[in-house]
Amino acid sequence: MKRFASIMVPAVIVGGIFLSCSGGPPVFKLGGVGPVTGEAATFGASTKQGIEMAVAEWNVQGGVLGKQIRLAFADDKGDPAEGATVYTKLIQQDGVSAIVGTVMSKVSLAGAPICQSYKIPMISTASTNPKVTDVGDYIFRACFIDPFQGTVGAAFSYSDLQAKTAAVIFDVGNDYPKGLAEFFRTKFTELGGSVVAFEGHATGTTDFKAQLTKMVRAEPDVIYCSDYYNDVALIARQARELGFKGPMVGGDGWDSPELTKIGGAAVEGTFFTNHYSKDDIRPIVKDFVAKFKAKYNADPDALAALAYDATYIMLNAVKTAGTADGAAIKNALASTDLEVVSGRVKFDANRNPVKSAVIIEIKGGEQVYRTTVYP
Amino acid sequence: MDSVINAQQIVNGLQLGSIYALIALGYTMVYGIVRLINFAHGDFYMVGAFAAYGAFYLFNAYLGSGGVLAFVVLILAMAASAAIAQLANRLAYKPLRYKPRLSSLVTAIGVSMFLEYLFSALPVIGPNPRGFPEIIPKRMFTVGSAEISNYVVIDITVAAVLMVGLTLLIRRTALGKAMRAVSQDKDAARLMGIDVEKIISATFLIGGAFAGAAGLLAGMTYPRIQPYMGILPGIKAFIAAVLGGIGNIPGAVLGAYIMGLAETFATSYNSLLGEGIAFVILILVLLVRPTGLLGEKTADKI
Numbered sequence: 232m233k234r235f236a237s238i239m240v241p242a243v244i245v246g247g248i249f250l251s252c253s254g255g256p257p258v259f260k261l262g263g264v265g266p267v268t269g270e271a272a273t274f275g276a277s278t279k280q281g282i283e284m285a286v287a288e289w290n291v292q293g294g295v296l297g298k299q300i301r302l303a304f305a306d307d308k309g310d311p312a313e314g315a316t317v318y319t320k321l322i323q324q325d326g327v328s329a330i331v332g333t334v335m336s337k338v339s340l341a342g343a344p345i346c347q348s349y350k351i352p353m354i355s356t357a358s359t360n361p362k363v364t365d366v367g368d369y370i371f372r373a374c375f376i377d378p379f380q381g382t383v384g385a386a387f388s389y390s391d392l393q394a395k396t397a398a399v400i401f402d403v404g405n406d407y408p409k410g411l412a413e414f415f416r417t418k419f420t421e422l423g424g425s426v427v428a429f430e431g432h433a434t435g436t437t438d439f440k441a442q443l444t445k446m447v448r449a450e451p452d453v454i455y456c457s458d459y460y461n462d463v464a465l466i467a468r469q470a471r472e473l474g475f476k477g478p479m480v481g482g483d484g485w486d487s488p489e490l491t492k493i494g495g496a497a498v499e500g501t502f503f504t505n506h507y508s509k510d511d512i513r514p515i516v517k518d519f520v521a522k523f524k525a526k527y528n529a530d531p532d533a534l535a536a537l538a539y540d541a542t543y544i545m546l547n548a549v550k551t552a553g554t555a556d557g558a559a560i561k562n563a564l565a566s567t568d569l570e571v572v573s574g575r576v577k578f579d580a581n582r583n584p585v586k587s588a589v590i591i592e593i594k595g596g597e598q599v600y601r602t603t604v605y606p
Numbered sequence: 607m608d609s610v611i612n613a614q615q616i617v618n619g620l621q622l623g624s625i626y627a628l629i630a631l632g633y634t635m636v637y638g639i640v641r642l643i644n645f646a647h648g649d650f651y652m653v654g655a656f657a658a659y660g661a662f663y664l665f666n667a668y669l670g671s672g673g674v675l676a677f678v679v680l681i682l683a684m685a686a687s688a689a690i691a692q693l694a695n696r697l698a699y700k701p702l703r704y705k706p707r708l709s710s711l712v713t714a715i716g717v718s719m720f721l722e723y724l725f726s727a728l729p730v731i732g733p734n735p736r737g738f739p740e741i742i743p744k745r746m747f748t749v750g751s752a753e754i755s756n757y758v759v760i761d762i763t764v765a766a767v768l769m770v771g772l773t774l775l776i777r778r779t780a781l782g783k784a785m786r787a788v789s790q791d792k793d794a795a796r797l798m799g800i801d802v803e804k805i806i807s808a809t810f811l812i813g814g815a816f817a818g819a820a821g822l823l824a825g826m827t828y829p830r831i832q833p834y835m836g837i838l839p840g841i842k843a844f845i846a847a848v849l850g851g852i853g854n855i856p857g858a859v860l861g862a863y864i865m866g867l868a869e870t871f872a873t874s875y876n877s878l879l880g881e882g883i884a885f886v887i888l889i890l891v892l893l894v895r896p897t898g899l900l901g902e903k904t905a906d907k908i
Contacts, residue, residue: 268726272734308733403878430877435838437828440618441873441880448614461735465830472746473614474753493737493830 258301259294259555261286261545262321264332264342265356265538269309270461273487274334274534278356279304280527281538282331285546288522295549303327307338314338318345327351328555331541334534336360336407343370350557352548352564356541357506357534359483360406364582369561371582373541373573374506375606377407380482381414383504383588383604384455388480389422391590391602392502394452396427400442400466401457404434411457411482419455427451432462439466440473447473454479460487464494471497478502486533491596501593506533507573508589508600519572533573540571610875613752616867623866624761625827628820629843630850630858631768632813638853639789639809642710646694646717648840650687650814653721654821655738655831656731657686662739676741684818690721691814692807700803718840725833738829741822757827764823768816769859776855781808789853842869849888851901860899864891 265278286302294300303325305317314333321327322345330346330353333339339358346353347367355363355372359380364370388394397419401412409431416426427449430442439462446454447470454470456463456479463485470479478500485503509520509530519539523531531539548563549555568577574586590601629651636644661682662675669675694717702710726733745756776782787795788805796802824839825831842865850861865888872883891899 268733270735431880432873432877433881435834437824437830437835438618438622440621441615441870442877444612444614444618445874445877448612461830464737465828468829472744472753472755474748489735489737493735 257298259296259298259549260325260327261300261302261542262318262325262327262330262332262351263302263304263538263542264307264314264317264321264330264338265304265334266309266338267306271309271335271459271484273460273489273532274357275306275309277532277534278332278334278538280523281356281531281535281540282542284523284526284535285539285542289542289546295546296553296555300546307333307335307342309335309338311337311341314341315345318342322346322349322351328557329353329545329549329560331538331545332356334358335405336363336410337405339363339372340366340406343367346370350561352545352557352560354541354545354564356538357483358407360410361581361583362406362410368565368582369557371544371564371578373537373544373571373576373584374483375586375588376583377411377482378414379606380504380588381411381457382418383590384411384480384482385415385418385422385424387502387504387590387602387604388453388455388478389419389424392453392478392480394478395424396449396451397424397453397455398428398430398446398449398451399426399455399457400428400430400432400439400446402434402459402462403431405458407482407484408457408459412455415455415457437465439469443470443473443475446470447475451477453477456481457484459484460490461493464490464492464498467494467497467501480504483533486591486598488532491593498593499595502601503591504588504604505591506588507536508591508598508603510600511589511603515570516572536572540573540576543571544569544576610871613750615870615874617752617754617758619867619870620863621758621761621827621866622870623863624758624765625820625824625839626843626846626865627765627859627862628761628768628816628823629839630846630862631765631772631855632816632820633843634847634850634852634855634858635772635816636809636813637847638855639785640699640806641707641789642699643714643844644699644813645711645714645840645844646721647813647817648836648838648843649718649721650691650694650817650836651821651824651840652725652831652833652836653690654683654687654818655825655835656725656821656833657818658683658741658822658825659736659738659831662741666739672742679741680819680822683822684815687816687818687821688811688814691810691817695807695810700806703806718836722833722837731833733833735830735832738825738831740829741826757823761823761827764819765859765862768819769855772812772816773855775812781805785809845885845888849891849898851898854898854900857898857900864899 263282265275267275307314334357336358339355343366357374359377361376401408428446481503551563552559576584587605592599592601633647661679725731747754784800846861846865847858850857868887873880
């Protein structure tokens with residue numbers, strides 16, 4: 232018996248190692264990336280949920296290319312250096328055939344050149360800075376881009392809020408707020424409004440009062456803040472303390488429950504442009520919201536919707552391509568025409584989807600759907 | 607010029623300066639007595655902010671909101687930071703006390719990073735920013751053309767009281783006398799019957815407690831806390847201490863207010879260059895007075 236055990240135990244161990252390396256049925260390996268920790272943590276959590284939900288739905292339907300989909304998800308921490316590391320890891324160690332992610336433009340800009348050089352198709356879920364897809368023909372995104380978002384924000388401020396003057400504040404150390412602020416300024420000026428202050432702040436600072444004092448003294452009708460929710464909440468509080476009573480407008484970086492948690496009463500009566508609203512009445516949106524609620528017991532935000540959409544767009548392209556080959560998937564992606572939660576997606580020549588935006592208002596601490604704007 | 611320097615910007619600068627002052631006081635005191643540039647001081651401040659956060663939610667239900675609660679939270683924040691400072695002293699700095707000064711400096715950087723990563727890894731804290739409760743209700747007053755909150759008044763008052771208290775402690779008490787003796791010559795102090803390690807412990811406890819108070823006030827003033835919140839203010843407070851003359855208590859406070867005001871004015875002059883301009887001012891001051899504004903001439907190198 233003892234001898235039997237001494238043979239069997241190593242045999243089982245060796246067999247187990249062998250099985251875990253190459254055994255089991257063949258799978259299609261999909262990479263996912265999102266900032267699960269760090270300054271945009273709620274974005275990462277939603278992104279992960281959206282991707283996982285989409286993969287689970289595809290697997291129930293039999294997966295893709297006749298194989299089950301195995302998701303390898305990595306946390307980029309909202310940091311470009313960390314992003315470059317995890318993209319490389321997903322491709323080299325996990326051997327993924329395609330990547331869904333990530334959220335922040337500065338991190339996607341770090342990951343995209345890696346995907347391009349390995350010829351691995353990548354679809355960013357929510358990076359809205361135009362430069363992201365300029366990296367190369369393997370890089371796509373599931374969201375609209377900042378020139379459109381800035382235009383919508385400016386037009387809404389000028390027409391709906393009847394603002395003739397605007398003051399702008401943004402993080403100078405980040406591609407997304409910086410780009411968005413500039414697109415807002417261009418469009419707002421073009422419409423006939425004037426930008427009375429255009430102020431940057433350092434990344435990671437908590438004191439915005441020097442800039443805000445200057446802005447509030449210029450008596451703008453509206454303050455446009457293109458930052459992420461964490462900074463927006465503090466900026467709104469400090470602007471109110473300095474006596475600013477007008478509306479504030481921003482971009483999709485505001486979409487987080489933390490905005491009202493940290494911002495409190497200061498963010499009441501503010502607006503932001505977003506990719507989708509859970510109050511949309513299209514059947515695909517209602518269906519998505521219901522399934523998400525059943526699975527995670529929370530309302531899906533735009534980040535979850537975009538991650539879910541991006542996963543569907545990518546897997547649909549794999550199915551159309553009929554192979555896990557990068558070049559074939561890339562070509563299939565380029566000819567996508569798919570109805571998803573955040574609208575109907577067709578890619579333009581720069582691999583950016585052309586689709587609508589919604590305006591969300593913060594009312595009573597809740598996000599309320601205000602209107603939809605078409606391109 | 608009115609758009610750059612006005613009453614409101616002066617208030618903004620003073621508020622920022624008082625947060626720097628509270629951190630700089632502990633920095634400069636530890637340096638003055640132990641001759642150690644304690645880079646982990648900014649992280650003791652972070653620990654204080656999280657301790658205050660925890661204490662608030664533990665006792666909020668029992669004490670209601672207001673003065674008593676604020677006092678309890680303050681004491682616990684100061685105690686937590688003092689405990690961490692003392693722990694760092696015992697475990698990390700003490701074994702290197704009589705080794706080359708560079709070793710302690712590198713160790714201090716190590717302690718700093720350890721605390722940041724430890725707090726990010728702890729499940730109850732984690733790396734994500736969180737909002738800080740309004741422990742004392744915020745009130746706004748309009749004075750002339752400036753909006754002033756009661757927090758500005760609290761921050762400046764606490765910084766001033768602690769500065770005066772610390773100066774008195776060092777100039778007038780037996781402990782202070784012993785501290786001055788240790789700072790001048792450890793061996794001679796030991797020959798005079800002073801327990802040098804005890805004095806150094808006291809220094810870390812007081813310095814840490816100051817950082818804890820600063821953490822609480824910063825949390826209330828700029829209500830967002832996270833494990834890396836101590837890095838930037840820590841560096842700026844260190845520069846403030848150097849600007850005022852490191853080791854000099856009133857110098858640290860003076861340096862901190864100059865930093866706060868310079869940063870605010872520079873940012874309001876051009877927000878894109880902002881802090882860059884503030885640092886240029888500092889370099890210029892140090893070119894003219896290398897030992898800092900109130901610093902004594904010394905042969906010591908940092």
